[in-house]
Amino acid sequence: MNNPFDNPSFSMSALTAAINILPNNYGLMESMGLFPAKPVRFRSVVVEEKNGILTLLPTMPVGSPGTVGKRGKRKLRSFAIPHIPHDDVVLPEEVQGIRAFGSETELSTVAAVMAEHLQTMRNKHSITLEHLRIGALKGIILDADGSEIYNLFDLFDITPKVVNFQLSNAATDVKKKCLDLKRYLEKNLKGERMNGVHCLVSEEFFDALTAHDNVKAAYDRWQDGLALRSDLRSGFTFAGITFEEYSGEASDGDDNVHRFIAAGEGHAFPQGTVDTFATYFAPADFNETANTLGQPLYAKQEPRKFDRGTDIHTQSNPLPMCHRPAVLVKVLAS
Numbered sequence: 001m002n003n004p005f006d007n008p009s010f011s012m013s014a015l016t017a018a019i020n021i022l023p024n025n026y027g028l029m030e031s032m033g034l035f036p037a038k039p040v041r042f043r044s045v046v047v048e049e050k051n052g053i054l055t056l057l058p059t060m061p062v063g064s065p066g067t068v069g070k071r072g073k074r075k076l077r078s079f080a081i082p083h084i085p086h087d088d089v090v091l092p093e094e095v096q097g098i099r100a101f102g103s104e105t106e107l108s109t110v111a112a113v114m115a116e117h118l119q120t121m122r123n124k125h126s127i128t129l130e131h132l133r134i135g136a137l138k139g140i141i142l143d144a145d146g147s148e149i150y151n152l153f154d155l156f157d158i159t160p161k162v163v164n165f166q167l168s169n170a171a172t173d174v175k176k177k178c179l180d181l182k183r184y185l186e187k188n189l190k191g192e193r194m195n196g197v198h199c200l201v202s203e204e205f206f207d208a209l210t211a212h213d214n215v216k217a218a219y220d221r222w223q224d225g226l227a228l229r230s231d232l233r234s235g236f237t238f239a240g241i242t243f244e245e246y247s248g249e250a251s252d253g254d255d256n257v258h259r260f261i262a263a264g265e266g267h268a269f270p271q272g273t274v275d276t277f278a279t280y281f282a283p284a285d286f287n288e289t290a291n292t293l294g295q296p297l298y299a300k301q302e303p304r305k306f307d308r309g310t311d312i313h314t315q316s317n318p319l320p321m322c323h324r325p326a327v328l329v330k331v332l333a334s
Contacts, residue, residue, distance in 0.1 A: 009111060010114065010301055012286065012288055012298075012299070012300045013288070015114075015118070015299035015300060015301060015312075016295060016297065016298050016299050016300075018114075018115065018118060018299070019118045019121070019122050019297045019298075019299040019314060020295060020296055020297050022115070022118060022119050022122045023119075024122070024126045025123055025126065026123060026126040026127045026130055027126050027127070027129065027130040027133075028130070028200075028246060028248065029129075029130055029133040029134065029137070029320075030126070030129075030130070032198075032271075034133070034137075034269075034271070034277050035133050035136070035277045035278060035279040035320050036277070036278055036279065037278075037279050037281055037296060038278045038279065038280050038281070039280075039281045039293035039294040039295065040081075040280050040281065040282055040293070040294055041282075041283065041291055041292065041293055041294070042282065043080065043081055043083075043282045043283075043285075043317070044078055044079060044080045044081060044282075045078070045079050045081065045280055045319065045321075046076060046077070046078050046079075047076070047077050047078075047079060047321070047323075048075070048076050049075045049076075049077070049156040050075075055323065075156060075157075077155055077156070079150060079319060079321075081280060081281075081282040081317050081318070081319040082132070082143075082149060082317065082318065082319060083285070083315065083317050084125065084128055084315060084316045084317065084318070085313065085314070085315040086121055086124055086125065086313075086314050086315065087311060087312065087313050087314070088117050088120070088121055088311075088312045088314075089304065089309050089310065089311050089312065090113055090114065090117060090301075090309055090310045090312060091308075091309045092308065092309055094113050095109065095110050095113055114301075114312075117312055118299060118312070118314070121299075121312070121314045122297065122314075125297055125314065125316045127250050128144065128250075128316070129279075129296075129316065129318055129320075130248060130250075130260075131144070131250055131260065132149075132318060132319075132320050133279065133320040134248065134260045134261075135149075135320070136152075136277070136320035136321060136322050137200075137267055137269060137277075137322065137328065138267055138328060138330070139151070139152045139153050139158075139160060139322065139325045139328045140152070140153070141320065144252050145252050146252070146258060152322060152325040153325055156325065158325045158326055160328070160330060161184060161326065161328070161329045161330070162329070162330045162331075162332065163177065163180070163181050163184075163268075163329055163330070163331050163332070164331075164332045164334070165177050165205075165209070165331055165332065165333060165334075166334055167205075167208040167209055167212050167333045167334055168208070168333070168334040169334075170212070170213050172212070172214070173214065174209070174212055174214045174215050174238070174239070175214065175238075175239040178238060178239035178240060178241045179239055179240070181197070181241065181268055181329060181331070182197055182239075182240050182241065184329065185197060185268070185269075185270050185327050185329065188324065188326040188327050189270060189273075189276075189324065189327060190324065190326075192270075192273050192274060192275070192276055192324065193272065193273065193274065194270035194271060194272050194273050195271060195272030196240075196242060196270070196271045196272060197240060197241045197242065197268060197269070197270060197271065198235075198241075198242050198244065198268070198269060198270075198271045199241050199242065199243045199244070199266050199267065199268040199269075199331060200244055200246040200261060200266060200267050201243055201244070201245060201246065201261065201265070201266030201267075201331065202245070202246070202247075202259070202261045202262065202263050202264060202265055202266060203245055203247060203263075204263045204264045204333060205264055205265060205266045205331070205332075205333040206243065206245040208264075208333045208334070209238075209243060209333070215238060241268065243266070246260065246261055247259075248260040248261070264332065264333040264334065265330065265331065265332055265333070266330070266331040266332075266333075267328065267329070267330055267331070268329040268330075268331055269327060269328055269329070270327055275323060276322060276323055276324050276327065277320070277321070277322055277323070278320070278321050278323070279318050279319065279320045279321070280294075280318070280319040280320075280321060281294035281295060281296055281316075281317060281318055281319075282294040282317035282319075283295070283317070284298040284315050284317065285315075286298070286300065294317060296316060296318070297314060297315075297316050298314060298315050298316070299312065299313070299314045300312075300313045300314075301313070
């Protein structure tokens with residue numbers, strides 16, 4: 001009997017196209033469009049730092065002429081793009097009982113089973129990418145177990161900026177804190193532009209901010225009591241900074257839950273920039289994808305031994321990057 005997975009609908013290119021168009025159910029960073037995708041052909045990128053700005057340099061084939069550098073003090077670092085594989089299996093029991101009808105019905109049902117598996121696998125890749133992007137937003141890219149993959153501040157000798165809002169002090173001038181933060185970002189953009197400042201904060205920070213006397217009074221005047229009628233955790237603007245409560249979290253392989261933003265903290269960054277943030281995607285380690293531009297996700301299947309099911313392999317090779325780590329500001333509630 002023919003194996004339905006031999007149909008071209010289940011080829012590597014077809015499955016890769018399918019998993020990339022499945023909806024991404026996780027990821028504030030994705031919905032904000034903060035880290036645009038930049039595909040590359042190699043498994044590593046070389047980043048140059050000068051005056052606090054990181055610039056991507058292309059990896060060239062052997063024998064190619066090198067890029068021409070400018071004089072001045074600079075630092076070069078090579079970043080291996082993380083490789084994130086994830087496997088699953090479609091067992092015969094999942095597609096059993098659909099062979100009594102014609103091939104169209106059979107393939108349709110098998111395709112539905114495959115799509116269900118791909119969606120689950122995509123969800124896991126999506127939350128993993130969100131975790132990596134949040135790390136890049138903090139300047140410290142972490143693995144699933146919390147270990148450091150890259151610390152941009154240490155690698156390029158940049159001192160992290162921390163702003164304590166002192167929200168436990170009723171006399172704190174919160175507006176002045178916000179203006180100082182905006183001025184710092186404007187100064188450290190170094191030629192880049194922005195159209196706003198966003199700050200993702202923990203629920204503890206958000207509650208302390210909105211309960212502060214100076215903020216409450218100003219907000220009631222400017223928003224005409226909107227805070228009493230709406231859930232403003234999705235973001236409200238005060239003194240030119242949009243504060244948004246972010247409760248993202250994920251569990252590792254040992255079922256330990258990690259919060260993306262620690263209690264009482266937040267992270268501010270510029271929005272509307274041109275090239276401050278990016279996600280570099282490398283190609284999969286398949287024969288078919290050698291020397292091709294990377295895609296966000298790849299999927300491939302092959303029969304198990306003795307045809308006792310079908311193995312599904314997915315992988316992603318992403319490296320979120322902030323090219324101006326000096327504009328990544330950590331904020332504290334107290």
